Amino acid sequence: METKPVHFKNLSREESYGYDRKTLDYIRNAAAHGLYEIRGMGAKRKLPNFDDLVFLGASMSRYPLEGYREKCITKTLLGTRFAKKPIELDIPITIAGMSFGALSANVKEALGLAATEMGTSTTTGDGGMTPEERRSSKTLIYQCLPSRYGFNPDDVRQADAIEVVIGQGAKPGGGGMLLGQKVNPRVAKMRTLPEGVDQRSACRHPDWTGPDDLAIKIQELREITDWEKPIYVKVGATRTFNDVKLAVHSGADVVVVDGMQGGTAATQTCFIEHVGIPTLAAVRQAVDALEDLDMKGKVQLIVSGGIRTGADVAKALAMGADAVAIGQGVLVALGCNGETYFQNGGHHDAIADYNALGTAPGFCHHCHTGKCPVGITTQDAMLEQRLSPAVGAKHLKNYLKTLNMELTTIARACGKQNVHHLEPEDLVALTIEAAAMAGIPLAGTNWVPGRGF
């Protein structure tokens, strides 16, 4: 019998770079369904990020602070430009806007409880404010979105700040999306939608169309709240330098810039992966815009999109952000992508439920299905019991506490008594890409690509 030599197998099974197995699956899926893929979470592709920067700790030329004894201030003020009542936070780490609808009511309550205990703010989302989150949150930011689902003046009045959402990092230029499985009776009622519809919300605001209009819209919100509450403007990161300038021109007290690693509960994959710029590049442009207008420190900058660790927070602050907002990291702290969930005093295996979705812990992005195996991104009466507000709040508080300790550890090592004193000079870049995007010199050199030698 004739046998083939086996030593050609790597050659005969060479995977194509352009047509790798993932791409083949993508094409087959498109051919089978005639519809693009929709999923949750943020960009999964490898992008230059904060890991590509490192701090220059104090040494001979700088004087460090004692890590455990000397004070390092984390207090953060937001909305000092026009608002009579600016937001005062104990830490510069806030909870990003995520909707009731995308998340269960239990999760929204957990976010409020943990944020309140840590002295920070939480944010509503596309779908309005729930009584649970208002009750549990000492400082609650109320989003005004294109859809205006559940938007009402009583909630404007009981909010601590208003965030006008122009876009989000996962889908700059796109509107919200909530598939029918998650539009249960309560969600439907809050959003004035028929139960079970595949909700695709507007991408443009209904009552203004450009920055000159937005200036008047912001003035309306100020008049309604008697100029008490800060007005944030949130943009997805694209033409960030211009967008931040226009947000400032429109009268924002605070600008929120969300990079392409920012998450979503449901968006077309092509949108998540191919529209927007990385957070690292967006921070630089946003800070440049504020400095260009001499507005640094007058209009505050919140950065979001892929902030995971205390080091990420420290780097964002050093580059010029006043605070960060976290979404996905917060969900992971609550148990997202975990192998188990905690219910009735014990851990329960969730792997079978991941398998039923065709995925596994660590890879799951099925927020859009509403079948979250750990009870976070769901409106299902059974599944949502898998995350109780108290248990979620405890884990989230620990996570935020850890980030804050890491942040102050780094700040002290750089000789800073206040985390807001971290500066770009404390950073160097490890890659040419990161150096170019962040405008931070490549480690061991004075070289910032694009700025000559």
Next chain:
Amino acid sequence: MERLTFDLATQPLRELNTFLHTGAKEGKVGHVTVLNPDGAHNIAVGLDCPINVEVVGHAGYYAGGMNKAATVVITGSAGTGVAENMMSGKVHVRGFASNGAGASAHGGLLVIDGDAGLRCGISLKGGNIVVGGSVGSFSAFMAQAGRMVICGDAGDALGDSLYEAVLYVKGTVKSLGADAQYEPMSDEDIATVASLLDQAGLDHDPKAFRRIASKRSLYHWNADANQEY
């Protein structure tokens, strides 16, 4: 009940709005007249008590915005977003209204005696709108609930991507938007139109209106239907 007059030629807008949010709620003043509005933006926004406000002249953007319980009458024309996100009460524009009139209104009644611009009743969420004249293109875009009565004509793409809101038009419609369709008028529809016309103080034959509502074919993803996603 006392009557009070604010003259925007000499008093700042903020003073007027602050009074309407605080002093007006004490209930002593039943009627506020606003003189010389001169197209100022954000007149009488965020009211939440049953007070009567008369704006004598033209208003800018968002007049009567987010109104709750109050009655706001504008004797002239109104700019973009009049009565946007109204919750209850009434806003009456005796002149014309610009774009996005009554946008995302959750309740209440908006009456426009003249014509309305583009996107009238966009994202309507339960409010009622009666337009004595015609409306521009993309009116009632994505309107979710509530009713619109249009006594004149409508521009292009009327009722595009409608949810459960219902539109009634007397004049000609340049084109319907995606997923909108004409439906027969029931006795209930005729009664609804009659009641809204009556509340608006407009005299038309309710039987002369046509009903437009959603085909509901965009409610769910359906690739095979060749919908334009």
